[in-house]
Amino acid sequence: MPPATIKRKTDIGPPDYQKFLPPIIQRNYGKWVRHEIPRPGVLVHTAESGEKLYSVRAGSPRLLSIKTIRLFAALADEFSGGCLRFTSRNNVEFLLADAGKVDPLILRLESEGYPVGGTGPSITNIVHTQGWVHCHSAASDASGVVKSVMDELFPYFGSMRLPAKLRIAFACCLNMCGAVHCSDIAILGLHRKPPKINHGTLFKTCEIPTTVASCPTGAVRPVTVDGKPSLEVIEGQCVLCGNCYTVCPSMPMNDPEDGVSIWVGGKVSNARREPMFSKLAIPFLPNTPPRWPEVTTAVKALVELYAAHAQPFERMGEWIERIGWPRFFRLAGIPFTRDHIDDFTHAGETYKRSVHLRRSPAWNLGG
Amino acid sequence: MPPATIKRKTDIGPPDYQKFLPPIIQRNYGKWVRHEIPRPGVLVHTAESGEKLYSVRAGSPRLLSIKTIRLFAALADEFSGGCLRFTSRNNVEFLLADAGKVDPLILRLESEGYPVGGTGPSITNIVHTQGWVHCHSAASDASGVVKSVMDELFPYFGSMRLPAKLRIAFACCLNMCGAVHCSDIAILGLHRKPPKINHGTLFKTCEIPTTVASCPTGAVRPVTVDGKPSLEVIEGQCVLCGNCYTVCPSMPMNDPEDGVSIWVGGKVSNARREPMFSKLAIPFLPNTPPRWPEVTTAVKALVELYAAHAQPFERMGEWIERIGWPRFFRLAGIPFTRDHIDDFTHAGETYKRSVHLRRSPAWNLGG
Amino acid sequence: MKKPTPLVDELEKGPWPSFVKEIKKSADGPMASDLLSVLERSYDDKIGHWKHGGLVGVKGYGAGVIGRYNDLAGEFPDAAEFHTIRINPPAGWFYTSDVLRQLCDIWERHGSGLTNFHGATGDAVFLGAKTVELEPLFDELLAAGFDLGGSGSALRTPSCCCGKARCEWACFDTMAVTRELTHVYQDEMHRPAFPYKFKIKASGCPNDCVGAIARSDLSIIGTWRDDIQIDKTGLAKYVAEGKPNIQRDVVERCPTRCMRFAKGQLDIDNDECVRCMHCINALPNALAPGKDRGAMLLVGGKAPILGGALLSSLLVPFIKLEPPYEDIKELLVAIWDLWSEHGKNRERVGEFIQRIGLANFLEQIGLDPQPEMVAHPRTNPYIALHEDKP
Amino acid sequence: MKKPTPLVDELEKGPWPSFVKEIKKSADGPMASDLLSVLERSYDDKIGHWKHGGLVGVKGYGAGVIGRYNDLAGEFPDAAEFHTIRINPPAGWFYTSDVLRQLCDIWERHGSGLTNFHGATGDAVFLGAKTVELEPLFDELLAAGFDLGGSGSALRTPSCCCGKARCEWACFDTMAVTRELTHVYQDEMHRPAFPYKFKIKASGCPNDCVGAIARSDLSIIGTWRDDIQIDKTGLAKYVAEGKPNIQRDVVERCPTRCMRFAKGQLDIDNDECVRCMHCINALPNALAPGKDRGAMLLVGGKAPILGGALLSSLLVPFIKLEPPYEDIKELLVAIWDLWSEHGKNRERVGEFIQRIGLANFLEQIGLDPQPEMVAHPRTNPYIALHEDKP
Ligand code: SRM
Ligand code: SRM
Ligand code: SRM
Ligand code: SRM
Ligand code: SF4
Ligand code: SF4
Numbered sequence A, B: 001m002p003p004a005t006i007k008r009k010t011d012i013g014p015p016d017y018q019k020f021l022p023p024i025i026q027r028n029y030g031k032w033v034r035h036e037i038p039r040p041g042v043l044v045h046t047a048e049s050g051e052k053l054y055s056v057r058a059g060s061p062r063l064l065s066i067k068t069i070r071l072f073a074a075l076a077d078e079f080s081g082g083c084l085r086f087t088s089r090n091n092v093e094f095l096l097a098d099a100g101k102v103d104p105l106i107l108r109l110e111s112e113g114y115p116v117g118g119t120g121p122s123i124t125n126i127v128h129t130q131g132w133v134h135c136h137s138a139a140s141d142a143s144g145v146v147k148s149v150m151d152e153l154f155p156y157f158g159s160m161r162l163p164a165k166l167r168i169a170f171a172c173c174l175n176m177c178g179a180v181h182c183s184d185i186a187i188l189g190l191h192r193k194p195p196k197i198n199h200g201t202l203f204k205t206c207e208i209p210t211t212v213a214s215c216p217t218g219a220v221r222p223v224t225v226d227g228k229p230s231l232e233v234i235e236g237q238c239v240l241c242g243n244c245y246t247v248c249p250s251m252p253m254n255d256p257e258d259g260v261s262i263w264v265g266g267k268v269s270n271a272r273r274e275p276m277f278s279k280l281a282i283p284f285l286p287n288t289p290p291r292w293p294e295v296t297t298a299v300k301a302l303v304e305l306y307a308a309h310a311q312p313f314e315r316m317g318e319w320i321e322r323i324g325w326p327r328f329f330r331l332a333g334i335p336f337t338r339d340h341i342d343d344f345t346h347a348g349e350t351y352k353r354s355v356h357l358r359r360s361p362a363w364n365l366g367g
Numbered sequence C, D: 001m002k003k004p005t006p007l008v009d010e011l012e013k014g015p016w017p018s019f020v021k022e023i024k025k026s027a028d029g030p031m032a033s034d035l036l037s038v039l040e041r042s043y044d045d046k047i048g049h050w051k052h053g054g055l056v057g058v059k060g061y062g063a064g065v066i067g068r069y070n071d072l073a074g075e076f077p078d079a080a081e082f083h084t085i086r087i088n089p090p091a092g093w094f095y096t097s098d099v100l101r102q103l104c105d106i107w108e109r110h111g112s113g114l115t116n117f118h119g120a121t122g123d124a125v126f127l128g129a130k131t132v133e134l135e136p137l138f139d140e141l142l143a144a145g146f147d148l149g150g151s152g153s154a155l156r157t158p159s160c161c162c163g164k165a166r167c168e169w170a171c172f173d174t175m176a177v178t179r180e181l182t183h184v185y186q187d188e189m190h191r192p193a194f195p196y197k198f199k200i201k202a203s204g205c206p207n208d209c210v211g212a213i214a215r216s217d218l219s220i221i222g223t224w225r226d227d228i229q230i231d232k233t234g235l236a237k238y239v240a241e242g243k244p245n246i247q248r249d250v251v252e253r254c255p256t257r258c259m260r261f262a263k264g265q266l267d268i269d270n271d272e273c274v275r276c277m278h279c280i281n282a283l284p285n286a287l288a289p290g291k292d293r294g295a296m297l298l299v300g301g302k303a304p305i306l307g308g309a310l311l312s313s314l315l316v317p318f319i320k321l322e323p324p325y326e327d328i329k330e331l332l333v334a335i336w337d338l339w340s341e342h343g344k345n346r347e348r349v350g351e352f353i354q355r356i357g358l359a360n361f362l363e364q365i366g367l368d369p370q371p372e373m374v375a376h377p378r379t380n381p382y383i384a385l386h387e388d389k390p
């Protein structure tokens, strides 16, 4: 790289959001008094002044071509005075002051292939990560699974008939960039082979102590191979977390037998029940690109089960807590296996330490 | 010891309980249908046959002279056909078939100094341990504290006016022989000085590896002193649990500055709420024999607070959970200190990980 | 009495029965008298004066006696040796006056005359024997039909609530099971061969009147699996009395809110009931556990040493528990075998299970994983490979 | 397009917007085209083809660019280098069409034309730049008023819900705080000097629409401390409509059951309310948070690596959070100083707090312990000595 000659001004930080707010928001900033959701995908916020802001939310694949962004810009010019935003779940929202433009905008968005919905008790966009599109660590593809699942669950995006919001997230490895750990349904890529060690490169590419320290179970040990420092993995101790690979490129884990797991019952909001982590439902499903039928079938079944059984305002995890995990497993027809029993640091805290149990057909010694 | 000459028959096990059951119980074993508590200390169980069993429960110091046991035997002969039992909380129960003998028995018991009560929503006997009467490990006296507290709480033994049962337990050291860890109020002896090491005897009396392994925090380390193997304690790491002393007599911990701590809100039964551990309320009160006024005052205040605020059927812990720990501390006037914050293995699980909080006057940064 | 004991004498006062009075009752003998003096010293200097026990016991047994010596032996020679004898009581702690007197007479001949009825584990405890008295005392106990309880790294004296003897809620025969297990495992109790102590406690219903879940390695807790029995007459009486307030105190305190109370009728959705006992406790003359009764088995309860206290965790959600109790015996032996082989020194079975993992433990003792065994499935994604995996 | 991509083409079908279509839209350029081929290969062999990034970045910055190389460089040279640029977005992700077009034009000149709007942390992400393009790209971004976000062991791009811009429930100005903290800590974001990453997220109320509690090291969550506001007209309308069922869906779902609904009146016992938002969510046109608004500060949220996932835990139960936000800045700096000095390599602040203990952490950053900070006080009796103790 040639030495930079002009001294540039750096660390300017992001542009001021105020410049980008639509005038109706500038006028009513902090003065909203209520909202309604007249139809799926449309929010109407009313300000003290009586002014109304119409937000139209469209689904986005998140991975966007600049051509699509230009399309959004053009639509914003046409319908919302050039003003739009993206949500915390990567949908795009057009911010309209003019009620009359809502329906025409929806028509246009849908004809361009960007469906409107994701509000209220629905399934909105799946928070997700890079997958095979961009990350070295991925045990599955993110965009492919998300597209396959959303195609299957599409009716739930454009309607508001679920008992409550149902948030799905996908992460392609245990780093969980999608922060799937608190989702109603989480799909999580899992490596299924311990790291393969490249002794020829390891001593050049990796710091031995950092890599040893990276292992949550102490499975990584220093060794000498052909007179060079290297590492070995005690396979019985490896929980396939990939953390050694994160810090040491010479310990790759990607394998065609990688797959995904399904987790349920997490939530982030404090509404009613305190936030909670998702819990393991299905330990392993194979990677079956391009459409991951095992995954879409499993997720759809869980959504339908929830839709059929939960009470109004009950999130997935609240419903499962009400009926109890044993019944959830029976209803879902998911076999309960040793994988479901925690065996990490605080495992003992997850054992059942009371006799509060609903009766079950499955009760006898060893049964 | 001279070698035993006669071959004796050992391992005979305990005598058969059936021999000791009163005839009315033998007749109605497993056929009881209901019970009532007509007055504090008296249980009336009715059998299918219509027969009624009257149990009269009297408080006991548990540490009994054989003279007292003979007194109980004599009373049993006089009132309950020679039949009696002890309860899981060390009270004595006389088992009467004859309703007419209940009141006379109560009169006699009370005149002998053994009060009748402990049933229903009352405070029954304090489960406790050996203390200075018999144990090397004791950080406080058991019997003395129990006697002092029960004298103070005496009216609650003979009445049934509390919202629910209130179980108090005492243990003289962290071994918790009284299993105080699930009590409505637990009084627990605490050593307050790290073990003093007797290097002169340690190598003869203690196994070094066992003692090192006994320390929950790894504070015990092998050293050599005057050429002999010994141990040292990293004081900053010592949590004063006394476990090293349990396995190594050369590391005594008893000290005049030992004292007691008070814990609240545990329960064992599965009624309503699942069983729960007691939590720290007062980290330290000094040993002030013979009557431990600081302890009796503190316990009494807790009982009165509970009696005043809890709803019917609400155990101490259920009440506190309902109002929240912050309010409990404010109501009880107990300062919240760093000692209350867990710092052992699963400490992180006790941090508040939601925003579900009742408002409080104490809210501001650093406040 | 040798010396004045002004401090402990304070504890003769007050309405609650006084342990000081008890010691004094036996203080016509020298042992109790010296004990009182030692205690007075402790009250004065705020320190205990007992030392660790050495190896004392009775021939052929490794358990049942806790050796105890005093560090003021010079001053108080009759409290110098003050060993504890743990005597296995009849299940449910039922006695007759005769047998109690027999025990008192034996103890009068061989010890301090002081006892604990009972120890926290449940033994009848004789407090204060000299080493030389142990063998004759034990002989007399055996002759009277009593044997020692457990101590050290052994099975401890199992204990139980009064169960079917005196409680309408007992869902299995706590006393019969306790007696049977105690008798079958005499060797495990008297000759310590475990990594650490092992306690068994049996409560006839979820009220858990012996605190089994908190203080036993195997907790047997009664339950049922059909519907709660409702006695309409009994219910009508409560309704008429208006006490308790059925809606507020019963229905609204049900942890699953599976009851409805309307027009004097109580409807229970038994499939939702977690069998906590509350409604039955609150309305004892109207409700009762179902008729298809049995027990749950839980493992691993213990006090804090070493890794922190544990409540027992669920192992078997339902077992009928009927004689000859082969199922529970097989399970016990499987647990003991595994733990004895792989448990660390002073590692309770609850800590052992946490260390090796519940799933491994189940596999080794031959039980299938069931969702009833966990409060919830794992939240962390650290799922290891294992052999029976595709 | 260089090669057929039959597998990924399958994902052009179906009603949900297709990322494959997006890639193809940009596949008139060689980078997106090669990316598609690489992806097709992954769909075929079920394996990712990306390698760890090396040290790439822009001059003067240690963060903001994630280097990424492909292991099929020989076959697909235009996907060989495919670095990510993280661009700090305007708070709340508000844009105008003009500024978006400006960004698109820049990216068209210097990269693949593929983006993420937005990354999971909240950055506007340009996906696929060659090393040689980084400097010119960055110059253009600066000129357009944009700067890079965080990466590596640095402060990451803070993010927030739309707050006062579009939500009546915002209890503080999420966007203003986010902007302020982002601007003040440019150095912490661009020049990694922490033990590990540090994320800040701000949600205007307990609904936590940015998932702050689950995925930020400092979670700022709005709340109030006076009474919930009730609009009688709004309430009457709900009552008239009968939807939602106020008793069943609102009153009985309140976690503290602190509401009473009778005769069309809703009474809230605000002292018992834990301000969970449920009733307000359910009756948005009748209820609203109180007027005395502010925020809670929580620390330590994170994903599972290394010790398991954590939710943030409460640090400050109430703070008004008003400009110039000195209080929160002081706290942040105190936390960073302590953690930077004592944190281990790759130890998130939540894990650091667990390792050193919350009490020590508080002492070091100068906060007093408060009962609000714990779910419950300790249950284990392992209470160490410390200096400020009698
Ligand atoms: C636009 C957005 C914030 C932003 O700045 O981007 C937003 C906006 C609103 N949220 Fe949210 N939430 C948004 C992400 C979230 C998230 C975060 C997430 O899902 O990753 C959560 C936490 C979810 C969780 O618990 O796992 C979230 C939990 C809520 C809740 C609580 C729901 C519950 O019962 O648990 C409400 C209240 C409600 O809907 O009744 C809420 C309510 C609202 C309201 C009604 C607030 C208002 O008055 O404007 C907004 C419309 C909701 C709707 O779409 O139904 N918002 N909301 C986000 C839209 C995401 C999307 O594109 O779909
Ligand atoms: C005699 C005894 C069992 C024994 O075999 O020795 C016993 C006997 C009865 N218990 Fe118990 N419980 C006995 C110790 C316990 C214990 C153990 C303990 O305290 O260490 C517990 C667990 C306490 C805890 O949760 O910490 C216990 C929790 C209960 C409960 C549940 C109370 C609750 O609401 O949590 C009931 C139900 C009730 O009282 O409504 C109960 C009910 C009963 C009943 C009514 C059962 C019956 O129908 O006969 C008996 C009379 C209760 C009373 O005294 O009010 N019993 N009961 C024990 C008497 C101890 C004493 O001398 O005071
Ligand atoms: C006598 C008794 C206390 C009492 O006053 O009743 C007792 C006394 C002792 N216990 Fe205990 N424990 C007694 C019941 C308990 C209980 C309660 C129970 O069994 O239900 C517990 C809690 C439950 C449990 O086992 O977890 C208990 C938990 C301990 C512990 C900690 C065990 C743990 O795993 O946490 C120790 C320490 C040890 O084993 O090294 C201990 C150790 C001791 C020793 C042997 C002290 C020692 O380290 O050598 C004490 C001898 C005292 C003495 O001089 O007489 N004792 N001990 C109880 C036995 C009487 C009996 O046989 O009936
Ligand atoms: C791009 C992004 C995923 C996405 O598709 O959106 C991402 C991508 C990566 N993350 Fe992440 N993380 C991204 C948001 C997250 C989040 C979510 C968040 O910030 O809210 C999390 C969970 C929250 C948290 O931080 O705990 C997250 C938790 C991780 C972790 C595990 C951290 C932990 O403490 O558990 C790692 C591993 C590491 O740091 O070594 C990681 C590491 C990575 C690396 C750098 C892989 C690596 O080991 O080198 C990924 C680069 C992928 C690539 O090639 O582009 N990423 N990462 C997100 C950042 C975009 C942005 O700046 O907006
Ligand atoms: S979750 Fe793993 S594989 Fe996916 S983007 Fe993050 S680090 Fe990469
Ligand atoms: S994958 Fe995880 S558990 Fe396995 S060796 Fe690497 S760091 Fe350790």
Ligand code: SF4
Pocket: B129, B130, B131, B135, B136, B137, B138, B139, B171, B172, B173, B174, B175, B176, B177, B178
């Ligand atoms: S609690 Fe401690 S001091 Fe008390 S008897 Fe048990 S071991 Fe001894």
Ligand code: SF4
Pocket: B194, B195, B214, B215, B216, B217, B218, B219, B220, B233, B237, B238, B239, B240, B241, B242, B243, B244, B245
């Ligand atoms: S008292 Fe406990 S913490 Fe302290 S050194 Fe001994 S074993 Fe360790």
Ligand code: SF4
Pocket: C161, C162, C163, C167, C168, C169, C170, C171, C203, C204, C205, C206, C207, C208, C209, C210
């Ligand atoms: S545990 Fe149950 S069966 Fe046993 S005495 Fe208590 S209430 Fe009765």
Ligand code: SF4
Pocket: B272, C253, C254, C255, C256, C257, C258, C259, C268, C272, C273, C274, C275, C276, C277, C278, C279, C280
């Ligand atoms: S036993 Fe408990 S859970 Fe079952 S109905 Fe009664 S109160 Fe409810």
Ligand code: SF4
Pocket: D161, D162, D163, D167, D168, D169, D170, D171, D203, D204, D205, D206, D207, D208, D209, D210, D222
């Ligand atoms: S977190 Fe609260 S303030 Fe922010 S958008 Fe969501 S509901 Fe509104």
Ligand code: SF4
Pocket: A272, D253, D254, D255, D256, D257, D258, D259, D268, D272, D273, D274, D275, D276, D277, D278, D279, D280
């Ligand atoms: S905010 Fe939550 S806790 Fe408060 S009254 Fe409403 S529902 Fe109840």
